[in-house]
Amino acid sequence: MTELYQHRARKRFGQNFLHDAGVIHRILRAIHGRPGERLLEIGPGQGALTEGLLGSGARLDVIELDQDLIPLLRLKFGLNPLFTLHQGDAMKYDLSSIAAGDRLRVVGNLPYNISTPLIFHLLSFADIIADMHFMLQKEVVERLAAVPGNGDWGRLSIMVQYHCRVEHLFNVGPGAFNPPPKVDSAIVRLVPHTERPHVARDPVLLERVVREAFGQRRKTLRNTLKGTLDSAAIEAADVDPGLRPEQLDLAAYVRLANQLASS
Ligand code: SAM
Numbered sequence: 001m002t003e004l005y006q007h008r009a010r011k012r013f014g015q016n017f018l019h020d021a022g023v024i025h026r027i028l029r030a031i032h033g034r035p036g037e038r039l040l041e042i043g044p045g046q047g048a049l050t051e052g053l054l055g056s057g058a059r060l061d062v063i064e065l066d067q068d069l070i071p072l073l074r075l076k077f078g079l080n081p082l083f084t085l086h087q088g089d090a091m092k093y094d095l096s097s098i099a100a101g102d103r104l105r106v107v108g109n110l111p112y113n114i115s116t117p118l119i120f121h122l123l124s125f126a127d128i129i130a131d132m133h134f135m136l137q138k139e140v141v142e143r144l145a146a147v148p149g150n151g152d153w154g155r156l157s158i159m160v161q162y163h164c165r166v167e168h169l170f171n172v173g174p175g176a177f178n179p180p181p182k183v184d185s186a187i188v189r190l191v192p193h194t195e196r197p198h199v200a201r202d203p204v205l206l207e208r209v210v211r212e213a214f215g216q217r218r219k220t221l222r223n224t225l226k227g228t229l230d231s232a233a234i235e236a237a238d239v240d241p242g243l244r245p246e247q248l249d250l251a252a253y254v255r256l257a258n259q260l261a262s263s
Helices: 021-031 050-055 067-077 095-099 112-123 138-144 155-163 203-216 231-236 250-261
Strands: 038-042 059-064 083-087 104-109 129-137 164-172 185-192
Touching: 021 050, 021 129, 021 164, 021 185, 038 050, 038 095, 050 059, 050 067, 059 067, 067 083, 095 104, 112 129, 112 138, 112 155, 129 138, 129 164, 138 155, 138 164, 138 185, 155 164, 155 203, 155 250, 203 250, 231 250
Parallel strands: 038 059, 038 104, 059 083, 104 129
Antiparallel strands: 129 185, 164 185
16 A cells, blocks of 8 residues: 555554454455345455455445545445445444345454444344354453353343354454454354244343343342342243352243243
């Protein structure tokens, strides 16, 4: 690139640009875009993944917050008819306006400072998303993919697994980025269920039960859910009130939420 477009990575936008060609190829192979598909990249940055995504022949929309990166992205990809650039905050985007009736495959080396709220925002569009591939802080991927009984199992695991199948694909060290982040990273694949294995009558109540249960991880459900569900109601959902929140699986949380819905 010419000096005109040299960009200094900005911390406040969570900018750690990928520069390891091996890692970039591995991510692109995992995504495996095809002509006719609709891809959406969040935070294209300087285009490390964008180039390969467009090379797949799929249509690609990108959302980039940093205005200073827009001229570079236009210069690199603006002439490609498959490419559409949106400048703005992905947290505020209505994805249905981009999808326009298609199902989106969402991709992003996400800014780590906003990755959790961004994932929750995207989950509200789960029914128009075919799949998602994200680079995230490794610890966050471990929480997403956690199983009950494990210390990582919590609100994030349960709410994401309610909507999606989660696959921890591979880890990426700090050296793959410029500047290198202080943490290890990992690639995760989230595939929204076409049919949910467990259905909450009111997902807002599921969110509430999970939040309250994990408000105090070390206490028993009898205590953490006090004021929401008493012991008899917990037992009516076929759950032992003497258990701690991390001992319950997704199905048990959905039963508790449905018990609350019927009370
Ligand atoms: N995809 C590029 C790469 O792999 O090299 C850049 C990844 S960098 C970790 C995150 C990117 O997301 C940056 O380009 C940053 O400006 C952009 N970004 C940060 N917050 C955003 C937001 N709310 N909406 C859209 N893009 C955002």
